[in-house]
Amino acid sequence: MKLVYTHENLTLVATVANHLRQNDIDVIIKNQYAAGGAGQLAPIETWPEIWVVDDRDCLRANQLVEELNKDSNKPQWQCQNCNEMNDATFDYCWRCQHDSHQ
Numbered sequence: 001m002k003l004v005y006t007h008e009n010l011t012l013v014a015t016v017a018n019h020l021r022q023n024d025i026d027v028i029i030k031n032q033y034a035a036g037g038a039g040q041l042a043p044i045e046t047w048p049e050i051w052v053v054d055d056r057d058c059l060r061a062n063q064l065v066e067e068l069n070k071d072s073n074k075p076q077w078q079c080q081n082c083n084e085m086n087d088a089t090f091d092y093c094w095r096c097q098h099d100s101h102q
C-alpha cells in the first residue's frame, strides 16, 4: 500500500478518494475519524490519508490526484450562506452544503 494524498479537510480527502474509486483504483482512507474522538491526542496532526491498496495503481493515482489539484488551483468561491471559502472542485459548500450556483 502507498500513501497518495493527505489533507486536513476530510471532505476534500473524500472527494479525491471518490475520484480514484471512479477510476477503478482501490483505495482506503485512514484517520477518517481521528478528528472527532474525545480524549484523543493531537487530532490536528492526524490528517485523513488516502492509501492505494495495489502499488501498481500508484502512478495512475498520483496523476489523478495531480489533475484534481490543478482544478483546485482555480479561483476559490465564497459561500453565499456562511461566507466560507471553498475550492473550485466543490459544487457545494464543504461547511454548510450550500449550492455554489445559487
Ligand SMILES: [Zn+2]
Residues within 6 Å of the ligand: 079, 080, 081, 082, 083, 084, 093, 094, 095, 096, 097, 098
Ligand atoms: Zn456555506
